[in-house]
Amino acid sequence: MKDQLPYVVGVYMGIWVVLLGYVFIVNNKLSGLKKELGALSKAVEKKNK
Amino acid sequence: MSGGRQIGAIVKKDIIAELRTKEMVVSMFLFVLLIMVAFHYGFGTTTDFSPFAGGLIWIAFLFTSLLGLNRSFVHEKDEGCLEGLLLSPVDRPNIFFGKMIGNFIFLTIVEIIAVPLYLVMLNLSIRGSVPMFILAIVLSNIGICVVGTLLSTISINTKMRDMLLPLIYLPISSPILICAVTSTNGIMGGVTGEKFAPVISAMKILAAYDIMFLLVAYALYDFVIGE
Amino acid sequence: MKKAITILLGIGSVLLLTGIAYAFLVAPIAVDPNTGKEVFHQKILYFHVPVAETSLVSFILAAVFGALFLYKRERKYDFLSLAAVELGFMYGLLVEMTGMMWDKAAWGVWWQWEPRLTTYLILMLMYSGYFVMRSSIGEDSTKARFGAVYAIIAAVNVPLTFFAIRLIPSIHPILFDSSGAGLEGPLLVAFLVSMFGMTFFYVSLLLTRYQMFGVSEELDILKNQIGG
Numbered sequence: 001m002k003d004q005l006p007y008v009v010g011v012y013m014g015i016w017v018v019l020l021g022y023v024f025i026v027n028n029k030l031s032g033l034k035k036e037l038g039a040l041s042k043a044v045e046k047k048n049k
Numbered sequence: 050m051s052g053g054r055q056i057g058a059i060v061k062k063d064i065i066a067e068l069r070t071k072e073m074v075v076s077m078f079l080f081v082l083l084i085m086v087a088f089h090y091g092f093g094t095t096t097d098f099s100p101f102a103g104g105l106i107w108i109a110f111l112f113t114s115l116l117g118l119n120r121s122f123v124h125e126k127d128e129g130c131l132e133g134l135l136l137s138p139v140d141r142p143n144i145f146f147g148k149m150i151g152n153f154i155f156l157t158i159v160e161i162i163a164v165p166l167y168l169v170m171l172n173l174s175i176r177g178s179v180p181m182f183i184l185a186i187v188l189s190n191i192g193i194c195v196v197g198t199l200l201s202t203i204s205i206n207t208k209m210r211d212m213l214l215p216l217i218y219l220p221i222s223s224p225i226l227i228c229a230v231t232s233t234n235g236i237m238g239g240v241t242g243e244k245f246a247p248v249i250s251a252m253k254i255l256a257a258y259d260i261m262f263l264l265v266a267y268a269l270y271d272f273v274i275g276e
Numbered sequence: 277m278k279k280a281i282t283i284l285l286g287i288g289s290v291l292l293l294t295g296i297a298y299a300f301l302v303a304p305i306a307v308d309p310n311t312g313k314e315v316f317h318q319k320i321l322y323f324h325v326p327v328a329e330t331s332l333v334s335f336i337l338a339a340v341f342g343a344l345f346l347y348k349r350e351r352k353y354d355f356l357s358l359a360a361v362e363l364g365f366m367y368g369l370l371v372e373m374t375g376m377m378w379d380k381a382a383w384g385v386w387w388q389w390e391p392r393l394t395t396y397l398i399l400m401l402m403y404s405g406y407f408v409m410r411s412s413i414g415e416d417s418t419k420a421r422f423g424a425v426y427a428i429i430a431a432v433n434v435p436l437t438f439f440a441i442r443l444i445p446s447i448h449p450i451l452f453d454s455s456g457a458g459l460e461g462p463l464l465v466a467f468l469v470s471m472f473g474m475t476f477f478y479v480s481l482l483l484t485r486y487q488m489f490g491v492s493e494e495l496d497i498l499k500n501q502i503g504g
Binding site for chain 3: 003004005007008010011012014015018019022023026027029030033034036037040041043044047
Binding site for chain 3: 196199200203204206207208209213216217219220221223224227228231247250251254257258261262265269272273
């Protein structure tokens, strides 16, 4: 069991790192897009005025 | 024009063009020979190739088919033939079947010359039944040409063009390679009885592969060739 | 939508954590029926199999969305198909990773040409081609069309590859029936909990990606307004 422990721990840690990393990256991108959208719509409003 | 005659016209066009230049069959054949020489040097002092005879043959044929498949559409695209074909009142799936049959004929011609050469020069022999061997080759060829024609139409319409084809064609054709190698290895080794079962199931998977992808290509070719 | 995503993500995480806790604290260490030895690395299975099945489901979903796109020609289906391939690819990498860990723990080597893992390797190569293909196409409509076609072709190829690879005799005996059929009692509970957790997690990730689609769509419209 002892020599197998690092691999099992590695698997569980690794999966969480990848999954949470993905969640983080996607949310980051999403908020970036939203920011861009906000800025753009403001610019459009100004232009329309 | 009926469907059969449309397909026939496209095949005939490809054959006439090929007879004029002879570039595809000749270059494919030379390529197969070159791979054989490369195998000889790659395996060093090995003289007995029989345990992996099927592998040698199919690696060579798969890469050779790649050469022909790329050629068949690069040709059409560069000379503006594809636009002509699309403008003509030919059903889109019939274009596919025409091109596929053309590719199949060229690949088969190359194989008819290359298989005996491989057998002689690498000291191989077919211990099992020859008709089964031919059936395995034909089934694999159909699969190669169906998938290859479909994917080369995709790749020719991208910016990477013929660079892309190996990247998508080799993984998708991996079932063909596995089944073709399993069946030809078994037949060439002359296995019998219980050991023959994998050969049969390999051929069944090959047949299933051919049918599935013929249906997929028939349904999807409209979307592939452009609108 | 935002709320639903958060709730799904929450449920998924809680279930996954429960699954882990259950697997390590409650479920006994599995015993190899052949040798009678305890096999600790079997605990990898509680994550390995849910991840594998989620990624397969994802690839099938990608093909379904692709077909829907070809049928209805709505951009959202293309986006969903792309998102499903992307997620399936990520989960596939996790399958490879956990599978390699299993190999190393069980047989002391990092890579075995074992049927299931080999199938996954080919799958990964196939879907890498998907991304390369998409990036080498200029127009968005062609991208979507070819993406959908390729997603369908690849999904059709998955079962064929799997059956083909099984023809080659495997060198090593399969220690456990990793379809989960051999599991009983607490082991099965831990497995199912992880499985459901992973599904919830997956759906929330897919929805997050889909949300991105709405925003980028609006952005495009605005950009067109400014440009025009």
